[in-house]
Amino acid sequence: MKHNLSVFLLTVLFFAAGSFPGCLALNIACAEAPAMSDGQGVVGDGRWVMGNGKSMDYALAKAPSAGADATVRGEEALPGRADDAFQDEYKDDENQDYDDEPFAEERVTIADPIEPFNRAMHRFNDRLYFWLLKPVARGYKAVVPEPARISVKNFYYHLLFPIRFVNCLLQADLTGAGSEAGRFAINTVWGIGGLLDPSSNRGIELQKQNTDFGQTLGLYGVGHGFYIVWPFLGPSSPRDSVDIAGEYVLDPLSYFTPWYTSLGKRPFKMINNASLSLGDYEAVIEAAIDPYIAIRNGYIQYRMKEVQTRRARSLFFRNWKSEATRAPAN
Amino acid sequence: MENRILKKRLAGCMLVMMLLMSVPAYAGAPMSAVESTVNRVLDVLRDPKMKGPAAKSLKTEKLRVIYKDMFDEMEFSRRTLTRNWNKFTPEQRREFVDLFEQVLEKTYLDRILEYSNEKIVFYKESMIADDKAEIQSRVITSSKEVPIYYRMILKNGKWKVYDVVVENVSLVQNYRTQFNEILAGGTPEQLLETLRKKVKTH
Numbered sequence: 134m135k136h137n138l139s140v141f142l143l144t145v146l147f148f149a150a151g152s153f154p155g156c157l158a159l160n161i162a163c164a165e166a167p168a169m170s171d172g173q174g175v176v177g178d179g180r181w182v183m184g185n186g187k188s189m190d191y192a193l194a195k196a197p198s199a200g201a202d203a204t205v206r207g208e209e210a211l212p213g214r215a216d217d218a219f220q221d222e223y224k225d226d227e228n229q230d231y232d233d234e235p236f237a238e239e240r241v242t243i244a245d246p247i248e249p250f251n252r253a254m255h256r257f258n259d260r261l262y263f264w265l266l267k268p269v270a271r272g273y274k275a276v277v278p279e280p281a282r283i284s285v286k287n288f289y290y291h292l293l294f295p296i297r298f299v300n301c302l303l304q305a306d307l308t309g310a311g312s313e314a315g316r317f318a319i320n321t322v323w324g325i326g327g328l329l330d331p332s333s334n335r336g337i338e339l340q341k342q343n344t345d346f347g348q349t350l351g352l353y354g355v356g357h358g359f360y361i362v363w364p365f366l367g368p369s370s371p372r373d374s375v376d377i378a379g380e381y382v383l384d385p386l387s388y389f390t391p392w393y394t395s396l397g398k399r400p401f402k403m404i405n406n407a408s409l410s411l412g413d414y415e416a417v418i419e420a421a422i423d424p425y426i427a428i429r430n431g432y433i434q435y436r437m438k439e440v441q442t443r444r445a446r447s448l449f450f451r452n453w454k455s456e457a458t459r460a461p462a463n
Numbered sequence: 464m465e466n467r468i469l470k471k472r473l474a475g476c477m478l479v480m481m482l483l484m485s486v487p488a489y490a491g492a493p494m495s496a497v498e499s500t501v502n503r504v505l506d507v508l509r510d511p512k513m514k515g516p517a518a519k520s521l522k523t524e525k526l527r528v529i530y531k532d533m534f535d536e537m538e539f540s541r542r543t544l545t546r547n548w549n550k551f552t553p554e555q556r557r558e559f560v561d562l563f564e565q566v567l568e569k570t571y572l573d574r575i576l577e578y579s580n581e582k583i584v585f586y587k588e589s590m591i592a593d594d595k596a597e598i599q600s601r602v603i604t605s606s607k608e609v610p611i612y613y614r615m616i617l618k619n620g621k622w623k624v625y626d627v628v629v630e631n632v633s634l635v636q637n638y639r640t641q642f643n644e645i646l647a648g649g650t651p652e653q654l655l656e657t658l659r660k661k662v663k664t665h
Contacts, residue, residue, distance in 0.1 A: 226549055231545060236636075282606075410606075416570060416573075422654075422658065423641045427641055434632045
């Protein structure tokens with residue numbers, strides 16, 4: 134008897150807890166709560182009383198069996214609302230700009246004065262990918278097993294350590310610089326010269342610091358300027374193009390090997406990396422309505438976020454952040 | 464004796480009721496909403512009974528049901544069009560929402576169907592407003608990690624996804640720029656025509 138009583142109490146408690154969020158969301162449900170004890174009140178996810186103009190037929194279509202009983206009652210609760218509710222969904226938008234959205238800073242734009250040139254380069258890179266890079270990367274993928282390809286990727290990434298280290302320092306991110314230095318030491322010794330990445334393993338977990346010169350300049354408040362699509366290299370801007378030079382100066386291979394090896398190195402790096410991400414570019418192109426604009430916007434959103442996260446880590450520029458992000462909005 | 468059996472049954476009924484009743488409580492937590500949906504998707508993809516090309520259409524069908532339950536396509540469409548929404552007639556709006564959904568479905572379903580045991584980790588939920596939340600997740604493949612954030616909105620007691628942020632790129636924002644540019648020089652009808660062609664050529 135006692136046991137049954139406690140089950141009953143628990144039931145009541147859970148029932149109360151269960152319908153509480155529903156009450157908040159639907160605000161009418163609370164008034165209906167006594168009627169719910171017959172076990173029919175809350176249907177599925179509580180879609181049944183529409184507070185903001187969602188239609189009854191819409192709910193019915195989505196939950197045909199369970200919604201039926203509730204629909205009748207819902208209509209009683211909101212007479213006359215159901216008929217025009219479906220139209221309501223497609224009605225004019227009053228909140229046109231969605232200014233309330235908390236991610237308004239993502240609305241970044243970039244000037245594109247040389248759009249015809251950029252579009253031509255975009256077409257060139259697109260064909261380069263589909264006609265040359267993709268078939269070669271596929272063949273390469275068929276011959277070379279995945280762990281080996283990951284090692285090659287790790288190795289190229291490892292080589293560019295000086296760039297990441299210097300930029301961490303320039304960004305006044307000492308933890309980042311320490312982390313990169315640690316990664317370099319560990320991966321050189323235990324990772325067989327950077328072929329493996331033991332630093333990322335559990336226990337050490339030194340995170341990669343993807344820093345570059347364009348990012349550092351962005352952190353200092355330098356804007357993109359305008360959009361450029363480079364042949365072979367893809368989306369960039371005058372600011373971010375600094376890295377083409379930076380990569381040459383700070384890449385150790387460019388000191389120790391004759392210049393023409395760096396010419397051979399880049400295509401191989403491109404093929405290797407492409408073999409590990411086949412399908413990514415295709416997905417972007419296929420999802421896009423205008424691929425050129427989709428990539429341009431993707432690029433600046435990505436870079437903006439990068440600069441933002443790096444700035445938050447910086448010792449000097451952290452407080453400067455709020456001003457810099459507010460300035461363009463006003 | 465009979466009384467005891469009756470009581471047991473009553474307790475059983477109540478237990479069932481209790482389980483049924485507590486469902487809306489879970490819908491209150493955006494993270495568990497998106498996580499359970501993703502797990503449902505993974506269940507379909509991992510189902511050993513549905514291997515091979517023959518099962519592809521069946522899988523697609525099952526995934527479509529889950530997708531429709533997870534996304535708020537109306538919110539998504541409105542947010543991508545913003546002030547352009549009012550340039551469309553109600554019929555054009557309806558067609559736009561429908562076509563746009565098909566475009567997204569085609570591209571992302573194909574991509575999801577290629578899934579091969581990547582690990583997905585949900586690690587952070589931030590409430591942005593009373594009715595908005597961002598769920599952060601990571602897809603871990605053998606060669607890289609891709610951060611995917613789901614932005615959710617609470618409507619009628621249910622959390623639904625209205626934007627997906629892949630590698631720091633917000634899809635809503637990305638489409639918004641595209642539509643803005645297309646509609647700056649063209650009419651809603653021209654945009655719809657582009658979408659119609661896009662859906663057909665898939």
